[in-house]
Amino acid sequence: MIRxxxxxxMLPVLRDHLVxxxxxxxxxxxxxxxxxxxxxxxxxTMGLASSIGLGLALAQKAPVVxxxxxxxxxxxxxxxxxxxxxxxxxxxxxxxxxGSYGSTGDQTTYAGRKTSLTAVAQACGCENVVECTAxxxxxxxxxxxxxxxxxxxxxxxxxxxxxxxxxxxxxxVIKDRFMKQVAALNA
Amino acid sequence: MGIDDRILADLVxxxxxxxxxxxxxxxxxxxxxxxxxxSILHVPSNKEDEGMGLCAGxxxxxxxxxxxxxxxxxxxxxxxxxxxxxxxxxxxPMLISYRGEVGEPVACQVEMAVHTxxxxxxxxxxxxxxxxxxxxxxxxxxxxHCFMASKPVAVLMDATFWKGELQ
Numbered sequence: 001m002i003r004x005x006x007x008x009x010m011l012p013v014l015r016d017h018l019v020x021x022x023x024x025x026x027x028x029x030x031x032x033x034x035x036x037x038x039x040x041x042x043x044x045t046m047g048l049a050s051s052i053g054l055g056l057a058l059a060q061k062a063p064v065v066x067x068x069x070x071x072x073x074x075x076x077x078x079x080x081x082x083x084x085x086x087x088x089x090x091x092x093x094x095x096x097x098x099g100s101y102g103s104t105g106d107q108t109t110y111a112g113r114k115t116s117l118t119a120v121a122q123a124c125g126c127e128n129v130v131e132c133t134a135x136x137x138x139x140x141x142x143x144x145x146x147x148x149x150x151x152x153x154x155x156x157x158x159x160x161x162x163x164x165x166x167x168x169x170x171x172x173v174i175k176d177r178f179m180k181q182v183a184a185l186n187a
Numbered sequence: 188m189g190i191d192d193r194i195l196a197d198l199v200x201x202x203x204x205x206x207x208x209x210x211x212x213x214x215x216x217x218x219x220x221x222x223x224x225x226s227i228l229h230v231p232s233n234k235e236d237e238g239m240g241l242c243a244g245x246x247x248x249x250x251x252x253x254x255x256x257x258x259x260x261x262x263x264x265x266x267x268x269x270x271x272x273x274x275x276x277x278x279x280p281m282l283i284s285y286r287g288e289v290g291e292p293v294a295c296q297v298e299m300a301v302h303t304x305x306x307x308x309x310x311x312x313x314x315x316x317x318x319x320x321x322x323x324x325x326x327x328x329x330x331x332h333c334f335m336a337s338k339p340v341a342v343l344m345d346a347t348f349w350k351g352e353l354q
Binding site for chain 1: 204205228230231232233234236237238239240241242243244245246247248249250252266267269270271274275276277
């Protein structure tokens with residue numbers, strides 16, 4: 001199962017929540033599958049999905065799911081320490097770990113070789129780290145949101161992409177409608 | 188009131204409730220003050236671009252953010268500033284310890300100091316240089332300006348500025 005299939009299965013779990021979508025294909029796939037104001041699409045800034053998600057979770061009460069990738073999280077590994085040391089019970093970091101840089105031609109990442117992101121997250125002090133298969137991911141994420149426990153989910157899936165169009169939305173529009181959704185969920 | 192307390196009071200006055208930091212010796216007093224201010228959540232960053240991600244999230248979550256860092260950070264945050272803070276039009280006060288100016292004991296700090304203003308100018312970031320202690324009186328206006336304009340704004344605070352207490 002590849003990332004786009006995982007994201008498709010995730011839609012019912014994510015629909016009511018704030019979702020920070022990683023740069024490139026993850027954002028484009030989420031936009032194509034089901035565009036909605038509660039999705040924050042990153043159009044640039046590789047590596048910061050988990051940081052944006054954590055900041056958002058710490059600033060307000062609604063559940064936040066940040067969808068990151070193994071290549072992106074490797075670019076900002078310190079994020080696991082920041083997550084571990086700043087408790088946000090409404091935060092779930094979902095790392096789609098397909099062992100490759102999907103948006104740039106499926107080059108292998110170090111997570112696809114020797115590096116275990118699960119072990120890294122645990123070593124950084126994250127208390128709830130769940131490594132699961134692609135098929136198990138929707139249930140694991142749903143359980144994490146329900147438990148109101150900050151959780152890092154490492155979803156092991158296959159490398160591969162589907163054709164998706166770029167996101168035509170203006171970044172300020174993405175931000176503005178997202179912030180209105182944040183306000184509505186906190187009203 | 189000392190400089191640290193003045194800076195802190197302005198942050199509180201402008202309802203800044205989320206501050207991320209990568210430390211500098213010159214900023215130690217301010218950072219200590221932030222830790223003991225109940226209205227401010229302090230989330231230290233490992234690297235300054237990570238901090239800008241945290242601040243973007245906090246802003247969208249309804250909290251006014253600020254980042255405290257050294258000027259060397261300009262070298263590692265250009266992408267985050269251009270493609271996140273500026274592209275999505277978000278406010279971000281950056282309180283920056285301006286290392287490498289007159290009074291600097293570490294030669295290497297000068298190497299980034301000479302690029303700092305040029306890089307900020309290239310990014311079209313409004314930049315203010317605090318040199319005399321009385322310059323701290325401008326911070327109130329600068330913070331208001333930052334949130335009015337929804338832009339990142341840089342306040343460079345050099346060694347001469349940090350030297351002593353306000354009279």
